[in-house]
Amino acid sequence: MSEPEITVRAAVEADAFGIARVHVETWRDAYAGILPNDYLADGLRLPDRTAMWARLLRGQGERDLILVAEAPGEIVGFASAGPPRGTANGFDAELYTLYVLTDFQGFGVGRALLRGVALALGARGAKSLVTEVLRANPSRFFYEAMGGRRLAEITDRFAGQNLPAVIYGWPELAALTAKV
16 A cells, blocks of 8 residues: 555544544554454444544533544545553653554554644643553554653453553653654
């Protein structure tokens, strides 16, 4: 595939199906052999995820951020971010999700989404960013390549399992924005 033309923009409620499709497909690809097969098959149903994303998009507050990456005619990736949660330890914002369809990885889509998140959060006054990634997820090395500092390893309870996760942080969001 040649390098696709990608546009990153704020998500709207009409994007719920496209985001859900990316969510389900990327989880099934990235977490095969990591999460239980029954969870990936039964716990990630497209209609359920579409409804979940529609609710999230409808309920977005001014501190929530959901971006999509579009190639002509389809959503190929998405990212969400907002106020820091439990593992943020002094960081201003947290990247909750960043997923790109397998066929579009390696073309700068993740980089464009991360840059979009960094710019939007910076415009809102955030100075730093943190994210949590399952250690067994091979895509976690993307965050290292993007200058994420490995802050800690934790154990996270997910899908009925205790799974090791890595916390990455960018203490200066401006440096991330410049790198991306």
